[in-house]
Amino acid sequence: MSxxxxxxxxxxxxxxxxxLFSQLxxxxxxxxxxxxxxxxxxxxxxxxxxxxxxxxVFTSIAVGVANLRQHSQxxxxxxxxxxxFLLSMAAAVLLALVAANGFQPxxxxxxxxxxxxxQNIAAKQMSFAEFMANFLHGLFINPFAALAxxxxxxxxxxxxxLGIAIVMGGERYKNILRLTQEGLELMLSMVGWIxxxxxxxxxxxxxxxxxxQNLEVLSSLAQFITxxxxxxxxxxxxxxxxxxxxxxxxxPLKFFRGAREALITAFATSSSSATLPVTLRCAEQHLHVKPxxxxxxxxxGATANMDGTALYEASAALFVANLAGIELDISQxxxxxxxxxxxAIGAPGIPSAGMVTMVMVLQSxxxxxxxxxxxxxxxxxxxxFRTMVNVEGDMIGSLVVQRLVKEK
Numbered sequence: 001m002s003x004x005x006x007x008x009x010x011x012x013x014x015x016x017x018x019x020l021f022s023q024l025x026x027x028x029x030x031x032x033x034x035x036x037x038x039x040x041x042x043x044x045x046x047x048x049x050x051x052x053x054x055x056x057v058f059t060s061i062a063v064g065v066a067n068l069r070q071h072s073q074x075x076x077x078x079x080x081x082x083x084x085f086l087l088s089m090a091a092a093v094l095l096a097l098v099a100a101n102g103f104q105p106x107x108x109x110x111x112x113x114x115x116x117x118x119q120n121i122a123a124k125q126m127s128f129a130e131f132m133a134n135f136l137h138g139l140f141i142n143p144f145a146a147l148a149x150x151x152x153x154x155x156x157x158x159x160x161x162l163g164i165a166i167v168m169g170g171e172r173y174k175n176i177l178r179l180t181q182e183g184l185e186l187m188l189s190m191v192g193w194i195x196x197x198x199x200x201x202x203x204x205x206x207x208x209x210x211x212x213q214n215l216e217v218l219s220s221l222a223q224f225i226t227x228x229x230x231x232x233x234x235x236x237x238x239x240x241x242x243x244x245x246x247x248x249x250x251x252p253l254k255f256f257r258g259a260r261e262a263l264i265t266a267f268a269t270s271s272s273s274a275t276l277p278v279t280l281r282c283a284e285q286h287l288h289v290k291p292x293x294x295x296x297x298x299x300x301g302a303t304a305n306m307d308g309t310a311l312y313e314a315s316a317a318l319f320v321a322n323l324a325g326i327e328l329d330i331s332q333x334x335x336x337x338x339x340x341x342x343x344a345i346g347a348p349g350i351p352s353a354g355m356v357t358m359v360m361v362l363q364s365x366x367x368x369x370x371x372x373x374x375x376x377x378x379x380x381x382x383x384x385f386r387t388m389v390n391v392e393g394d395m396i397g398s399l400v401v402q403r404l405v406k407e408k
Contacts, residue, residue: 003195003196003198003199003261006198006199007198007199007261007265009199010199010201011202011264013203014203014204014205014206014207014210015206015207015210017038017206017207018206018207018209019210021035021207022211026212031211034207034211035207035208037204038203038204038205038208038211039204039208040204041201041203042204042208044197044201045197045201045202045269046205048194048197049194049274049275050273052191053150053273053276054147054150056184056187056191056280056299057155057159058155058159059159059181059183059184060184060187060294060295060296061156061160061296061299062159062163062166062180063163063177063180063291063292064163064292064293064294064297065162065163065167065296066162066163066166066167066177066180076404076405077296077297077401077405080400080401080404080405081296081297081300081401084243084397084401085301085304085305085393086341088243088305088307088393089305089306089307089344090337091235091243092239092308092311092389093310093311093314093336093337093341094337095234095235095311096231096312096314096315097314097318097333097336097337099230100227100318103223105223105226105227105228105315105319106223106224106322106323138151139154139157141154143155143158146158156300156303156304166180184295187277188281191280191281194277195277195278195281198261202265202269205269206268209380209381209384221378224315224319224378225381225382228311228312228315228316228382231315232311232382232385232386235308236389240307240392240393240396241256241396243400244396244399244400247400247403247404248402248403255287255399258282258286258287259282259283259392261278261282262278262279262281262282262283262395263391265278266279266387266391266392267384270380270383270384270387272302272306272391272394273302275387276299276302279298279302280295280298280299283395283398283399287395287398287399289398289399293398293402297398297401298397301394301397305390305393305397306344307344307386307389307390308385308386308387308390309343309386310341310343310344311386312382313343313344313358313361314336314361316361316375317336317340317361317365317367318333318336320362324367326366328365332365332366335365336361336365339361340361343358358375
């Protein structure tokens with residue numbers, strides 16, 4: 001049985017087991033033990049992926065940049081990558097604003113849902129200028145501290161500079177390049193071992209998610225959930241595949257067949273960083289993206305290309321405004337447009353990371369930061385969908401960049 005088939009079966013069994021646990025009741029002794037066991041297995045799977053994450057990101061970006069021997073090629077890759085990231089995120093935020101203005105989720109819901117939860121929220125008051133200063137400061141730190149702390153964005157920057165230095169040095173640094181390439185091959189071998197546990201890990205994660213979700217809170221926010229999920233699916237299954245076909249002429253069906261393994265893992269883990277090893281594997285082996293392109297675009301996209309997160313935060317800002325009875329005019333929605341893109345770039349690729357930057361988006365238009373309380377009960381569910389679209393955007397970005405920089 002192929003790994004894709006095993007992952008698919010694990011997904012079906014995980015959903016069925018989670019629904020069964022939810023029906024029996026999490027308070028039941030057997031169900032409680034089952035959820036506890038699923039939590040151990042799911043955490044183990046994610047921790048194994050995170051174990052290889054830092055060395056994989058470092059070696060893949062350094063090798064990817066170093067393999068772009070000519071400066072013109074490196075320049076084209078940079079421009080193409082950043083251009084596509086900005087285009088896809090702008091399309092996602094624009095789609096979210098149109099849908100939120102059209103369906104107006106949140107009108108008529110009771111604000112009593114905030115009571116009792118605000119006491120548990122310690123939202124940090126951070127202005128736009130402070131956020132920008134902290135974001136830029138976090139890009140350039142001690143590389144050894146970044147490696148030890150798992151600061152992915154700082155690791156990306158250092159690996160990028162190292163790769164450029166190897167390119168500039170030419171033959172003088174060929175031994176360092178060879179060592180880095182062997183390190184990358186070693187990490188990919190370890191990823192292959194870890195992926196044998198993927199079906200069981202995904203089963204456990206989905207079962208735990210469905211068994212512990214508060215369905216009563218979900219029902220009270222059904223309209224907002226429907227609008228967000230629907231908008232995310234439109235972006236993931238219509239907008240991004242359209243951009244892919246428009247630029248590369250690759251059929252969406254062929255793409256989804258090759259990307260299925262990574263998309264399912266992203267949906268189960270809600271972490272684009274934890275899914276990164278699987279994403280690289282799918283891009284290089286199934287979608288036939290050159291390692292030099294995939295190793296540069298995908299790790300960078302895992303931290304800087306968050307279509308789903310940007311879309312969700314824009315929708316949530318208008319949802320909170322509706323709850324508070326505030327009408328956002330065009331200028332305020334433009335602020336939301338740019339702020340969500342910046343916040344999505346700064347959001348780490350970990351579960352529920354968007355909640356960290358959501359405070360900045362709300363305060364940019366004068367909404368109360370405490371409003372994130374209403375989003376906490378449903379964030380984990382929506383996080384699965386938006387992470388899947390985040391990962392999809394990274395893989396499509398690698399295919400688009402490969403097509404745009406293809407040598408004559």
